[in-house]
Amino acid sequence: NCSSKRSTDRKNSGVLVVGPPSAGAFKERPAKPTMLRKYYHRGDLPVVVNHIGNGGRAIKWKVDIYSLDYHHYLPLFFDGLCETTFPCELFARQGIYELLKIGGPKILPVIPQLIIPIRNAMNTRNHQVMCTTLRAIQQLLQSADGVGEAMVPYLGRILTVFNIFKNKNENCGDEVGREKTIGDLINETLQMFEAYGGPETYKVIKYMVPTYESCMNK
Secondary structure, three states: OHHHHHHHHHHHOOOOOOOOOOOOOOOOOOOOOOHHHHHHHHOOOOEEEEEOHHHOEEEEEOOOHHHOOHHHHHHHHHHHHHOOOOOHHHHHHHHHHHHHHHHHHHOHHHHHHHHHHHHHHHHOOOHHHHHHHHHHHHHHHHHOOOHHHHHHHHHHHHHHHHHHHOOOOOEOOOOOOOOOEHHHHHHHHHHHHHHHHOOOHHHHHHHHOOOOOOOOOO
């Protein structure tokens, strides 16, 4: 039939396009143990918990953050995006934020190493993990010149889950994004991919997320 032919054509084209979510598509999937957690248990992470006033928690670097090898540590912290429990969740979320904030030209060469950790985190279907990952992607896109363009060739690997959850209305339920839903964050992130990725990005997004509408002419 026609739908079978379209499915075959899409597979033969070398790009998998996901249709409407099937039963179980939203079901949370267990994450594998992360390298970040292994490093933590070995005492090899360059960060510790910093307890601040009123019960707050932050991270404190044990080394000069400017001296860190981004090819090693940025993928390691992105790998930790799958974490949901203290302290590894804190290390991953805050570590990524601080590394991207000061990384500059060190970030762009590491982009290919970040794709699998991003895909793995989104594939957990865990709402907390997805919201944290989407925010990390947004910061990544703004962190250095050329990052958006560098990510375009990899969008086919990470947008499958974007398509499934694009219209989900559950809010993220944390202090940062209590008013935003997963669908809101996905749409924001897709718009940022388009804005930072260059003129061909819309076609790639539209192919993977057919309901996406361009933000560039608004």
